[in-house]
Amino acid sequence: MKIPCFRCSKKIDTPDSSNSNYIIAEDTRAMELAEDGTPAEIQKTGIICPDCYKPTDTIIWGIHKEK
Numbered sequence: 350m351k352i353p354c355f356r357c358s359k360k361i362d363t364p365d366s367s368n369s370n371y372i373i374a375e376d377t378r379a380m381e382l383a384e385d386g387t388p389a390e391i392q393k394t395g396i397i398c399p400d401c402y403k404p405t406d407t408i409i410w411g412i413h414k415e416k
Contacts, residue, residue, distance in 0.1 A: 355395030364396045370411030371396055374403065 351360040354369075355377065361369045373394055383389040399412050408414040 352396050354398040354401055356397050356401040359398050359400075361396060361398055366410045366412065366414065368412070369396050369398060370402055370406065370413050371409040372411070373407040373409065374405065 351362050352364050352369075353360055355372075364371070371394060373392060377393045377395045379391050379393055380388050381391050394409065397406075402413050406413070
């Protein structure tokens with residue numbers, strides 16, 4: 350299964366910890382409507398290619414995860 354990189358849209362073939370990163374970052378936040386209809390900031394996650402890694406990313410799993 351090919352998944353697009355969250356940042357550059359490059360197709361990542363079967364993302365795993367050897368060819369991508371699964372992250373939480375500032376640019377994965379989104380504004381969505383809460384159940385009561387008010388806007389709420391939601392922290393989401395994203396799959397990125399190794400080229401799009403930033404030192405400020407929090408890595409859940411992937412190439413740049415510290416062991």
